[in-house]
Amino acid sequence: MQTLIDVILPVFLVIGFGYIAVWRGLFPETGVDGLMRFTQSFAIPCLLFAAIARLDLSTGFDPRLLISFYTGAAICFLLGILGARYFFARDWEDCVAIGFCCLFSNSVLLGLPITERAYGAEALTGNYAIIAVHSPFCYGLGITVMEVVRNRGKSVLGLGQSVGKAMFSNALVLAILLGFVFNLGGIPIPGVVSDALDLIIRAALPAALFALGGVLIQYRPEGDTKTIAMVCGIALLIHPAIVWFLGRGLQLSDDLFRSGVLTAAMAPGINTYIFANIYGRARRVAASAVLISTAGSILTLWVWLSLLP
Numbered sequence: 001m002q003t004l005i006d007v008i009l010p011v012f013l014v015i016g017f018g019y020i021a022v023w024r025g026l027f028p029e030t031g032v033d034g035l036m037r038f039t040q041s042f043a044i045p046c047l048l049f050a051a052i053a054r055l056d057l058s059t060g061f062d063p064r065l066l067i068s069f070y071t072g073a074a075i076c077f078l079l080g081i082l083g084a085r086y087f088f089a090r091d092w093e094d095c096v097a098i099g100f101c102c103l104f105s106n107s108v109l110l111g112l113p114i115t116e117r118a119y120g121a122e123a124l125t126g127n128y129a130i131i132a133v134h135s136p137f138c139y140g141l142g143i144t145v146m147e148v149v150r151n152r153g154k155s156v157l158g159l160g161q162s163v164g165k166a167m168f169s170n171a172l173v174l175a176i177l178l179g180f181v182f183n184l185g186g187i188p189i190p191g192v193v194s195d196a197l198d199l200i201i202r203a204a205l206p207a208a209l210f211a212l213g214g215v216l217i218q219y220r221p222e223g224d225t226k227t228i229a230m231v232c233g234i235a236l237l238i239h240p241a242i243v244w245f246l247g248r249g250l251q252l253s254d255d256l257f258r259s260g261v262l263t264a265a266m267a268p269g270i271n272t273y274i275f276a277n278i279y280g281r282a283r284r285v286a287a288s289a290v291l292i293s294t295a296g297s298i299l300t301l302w303v304w305l306s307l308l309p
Contacts, residue, residue: 007117008301011110014206015294018213032214036270039211043204045175046110050197051128053189061129063187064250069130069260070137072242076234077103077141083234088227090282091170092149095283097275098227100142101289102234106269107131108172109208115262119255119303126259132180135173135271142275150279155190215270216291224285231268231289236300240265253309269291 021027080102084095103113107130117125168174182189189197243264247257270291276286 001037003044007114007305009296011113011117011209012298014209015213015216018215019217020213021210022214022217027214029214029218032211035207036215038054039204039208041171043200044208045171046197047129047201047204047293048128048172049175049179049182050106050189050194050201051124052176053182053187054180055183057127061132062248062252062256064252065126065129065256065260066133068243068246068250068252069264070133071246072239072264073105073138074141075242076239077145079234080231081145084227084282085231086265087197087230089225092171093146093279094282094285096142096146096149097279098285099145100275101136101231101268101272101282102239103142104138104269104272104275105134105235105239105263105266106294107134107263107266109205109269110266110294111263113205113209114266114301115259118262120259123255123258126256127263128284129256130259130263132176135170135176138139138271139275141169142303146279151157165174192251212270212294216294218287224288227285228292231285232293232296233269235289235293236297240304258308260305261303261308265297265301267297 018027018032022029022032077099079096080099083100085092086089090098107127111127111131112124115124181187240261243260244257247260254262268286270290272288273290275284276283
């Protein structure tokens with residue numbers, strides 16, 4: 001119970017403040033859109049750039065962590081696709097969008113603050129290693145499968161251009177790449193720039209959590225109950241269970257093991273709705289799954305945190 005009170009509830013209270021503020025008309029939806037744009041396009045990219053630029057790659061980028069997490073993510077993507085197809089008779093394009101909901105954990109807005117509150121800022125090394133690969137892997141896999149399913153007759157070159165354009169127009173991906181340039185190139189961040197980055201970084205997660213609450217009010221659950229329940233079960237239970245099994249089998253250190261399991265246990269992120277909206281497929285499932293799984297993760301995260309070493 002103490003873990004629920006000390007670690008999980010403060011994060012979800014900030015989300016709740018954003019939800020209630022918009023619901024009661026105390027904060028306009030247009031303001032939420034602007035706040036989300038600030039966090040997603042500026043503040044969080046600054047956070048990721050600084051984190052990757054300062055990251056000790058020799059300890060953070062343990063291939064066993066990435067294998068554990070992304071094997072689990074790929075399996076859940078496949079389970080989502082096959083479940084939507086063979087249990088709920090959705091067409092293949094809907095199935096890919098539903099599978100993407102099972103693939104894309106909310107690794108930044110929820111994963112970072114929950115892990116930090118549970119184990120401290122020094123325990124985020126594994127989180128940043130996962131995040132560095134997260135968008136390229138998930139968008140690359142999701143867009144590639146969707147484009148193949150849509151069968152537009154594109155050449156391999158055309159397919160590669162679609163995937164590349166989607167990934168490299170993403171501010172988070174660009175910030176991560178720039179962070180690697182500074183890290184691998186041994187380029188120091190000037191003190192005054194570092195101080196300015198830290199000022200922006202302090203605002204990133206609280207503002208993003210508040211904005212997330214304001215955004216979630218737009219995604220009221222409607223229909224497709226069984227499909228949404230499947231997505232929630234895969235995202236909140238099966239993905240972290242797979243990472244747990246693989247992480248233990250590969251003998252991950254406790255710090256990296258906790259980062260992997262907790263990040264896998266996060267609810268689907270807003271990007272799952274964005275992906276569904278881009279293709280005009282399974283939007284209701286994606287929107288409702290984000291809302292319901294975010295609320296449900298309060299309890300499932302409590303269980304995972306209780307089980308972790």
